[in-house]
Every structure is written in C-alpha cells, then in structure tokens.
Amino acid sequence: DxxxxxxxxxxxLSWLCHGACVExxxxxxxxxxxxxxxxCISCKMRGEVPASATVDWWFMAKGESEFTHIYSYADMTGxxxxxxxxxxxxxxxxxxxxxxxxxxxxxxNVTFNDTGTYRCFFxxxxxxxxxxxxxxxxxxxxxxxxxKATRGxxxxxxxxxxxxxxxxxxxxxxxxxxxxxxxxxxxxxxxxRESEAEYLAITSESKDNCAGVTVAE
Numbered sequence: 075d076x077x078x079x080x081x082x083x084x085x086x087l088s089w090l091c092h093g094a095c096v097e098x099x100x101x102x103x104x105x106x107x108x109x110x111x112x113x114c115i116s117c118k119m120r121g122e123v124p125a126s127a128t129v130d131w132w133f134m135a136k137g138e139s140e141f142t143h144i145y146s147y148a149d150m151t152g153x154x155x156x157x158x159x160x161x162x163x164x165x166x167x168x169x170x171x172x173x174x175x176x177x178x179x180x181x182x183n184v185t186f187n188d189t190g191t192y193r194c195f196f197x198x199x200x201x202x203x204x205x206x207x208x209x210x211x212x213x214x215x216x217x218x219x220x221x222k223a224t225r226g227x228x229x230x231x232x233x234x235x236x237x238x239x240x241x242x243x244x245x246x247x248x249x250x251x252x253x254x255x256x257x258x259x260x261x262x263x264x265x266x267r268e269s270e271a272e273y274l275a276i277t278s279e280s281k282d283n284c285a286g287v288t289v290a291e
C-alpha cells in the first residue's frame with residue numbers, strides 16, 4: 075500500500091510539472107496586410123488522463139449565412155480546406171503531441187475579406203484504463219479587419235491606471251516626507267527643551283552651591 079501511495083504521488087507530481095492550462099480569449103481586431111493569431115484553447119477537465127484531440131476551423135464571412143470548413147488538424151498535421159486561405163493558414167497551437175489543448179492557427183497576410191466569424195471545434199477522446207470517453211468543445215471568434223492598428227480600450231485603461239498609480243505613489247511619498255520631517259522637528263525641539271531644562275537645573279544647582287560656600291566663609 076505504501077508503494078502504491080508513492081507511485082500515485084509521483085504521477086500527480088509529474089502531472090503538475092507539465093504546467094496548468096489556461097483558456098484565454100482570442101484578439102478580435104486584425105490589421106490589413108499583417109499576420110493574425112486566431113486563438114482557441116480548450117483545457118482538459120482531467121489533466122492526468124491521456125487524451126488525443128483533433129481541431130477543425132470554420133469561417134463565415136461578413137454578409138454570409140453559413141460556415142465553411144477552412145482548416146483541419148489531426149495526427150500532428152494541418153490541412154487547409156478552403157482555397158481562399160491557400161498558403162495563408164499555419165498551425166500555431168500545441169506542438170509534437172496528439173493531446174492538443176491549444177488549437178490556435180495563424181493567418182498570414184490578412185485581407186478585408188477575412189472579416190467575419192470563425193468557429194473552432196475540438197473533438198477530444200479521453201483514454202481511461204477500461205474505456206474511452208469522447209467530448210467536444212466549440213468556440214466562436216468574431217474578427218474585424220482594419221486598415222491600421224488602433225489602441226484598444228484595455229490598453230487605454232491600463233495606461234490610465236499606470237499614471238494614477240504613479241501619481242498616487244508620489245503623493246504618498248510626499249505625505250511620508252512631511253510626516254517624517256515633522257516628527258524629526260518635534261523630536262529636535264523636545265531634545266532642545268530637555269537640554270535647556272537640564273542646563274537651567276545645573277546652573278541653579280551651581281548657584282546654590284556657590285551661595286552655600288559664601289555663607290560658610
């Protein structure tokens with residue numbers, strides 16, 4: 075039983091070392107003439123279970139009403155299925171594994187005709203000791219092609235927050251400096267008063283001693 079426990083722990087640690095899968099939304103604005111990554115990530119619910127997956131991409135251009143199959147990825151090989159994307163699509167997902175979790179593709183030399191909705195379809199088979207379980211996931215991405223890059227709202231908000239943070243930090247430093255200056259000044263005045271009181275006490279004591287000596291004579 076102890077040996078089984080260590081073997082199980084070893085498998086769990088090995089799985090953790092491979093890193094976690096995080097599903098991130100794709101960008102939605104492409105620039106004419108440049109490349110663009112269509113992001114599509116589908117994480118397994120059971121990370122420790124071996125699996126294999128195929129990924130298919132579909133496209134519905136702006137103004138159209140039906141999706142067209144444009145790309146297929148299976149057995150670590152990609153296939154372009156639509157002449158409109160001939161030599162313009164490249165696999166940008168999981169590498170050297172059938173256990174695909176990142177099904178992203180890359181569009182080369184984007185054109186205005188690439189504007190529309192893309193559908194990413196994962197077909198995954200989980201391999202358990204005594205059976206296999208098949209599952210799938212679908213993601214939709216709406217892409218708008220523009221003539222030149224524009225700043226997104228997230229970028230603007232991030233810059234605003236950066237400036238707010240800098241200003242806030244500077245104000246905090248000013249407040250801290252004023253506080254420390256006042257504290258040091260107050261401590262100096264207190265030390266000066268104590269020194270003055272001590273000096274007066276010594277002077278008074280000296281006078282009393284001198285008066286005592288005079289009387290004794």
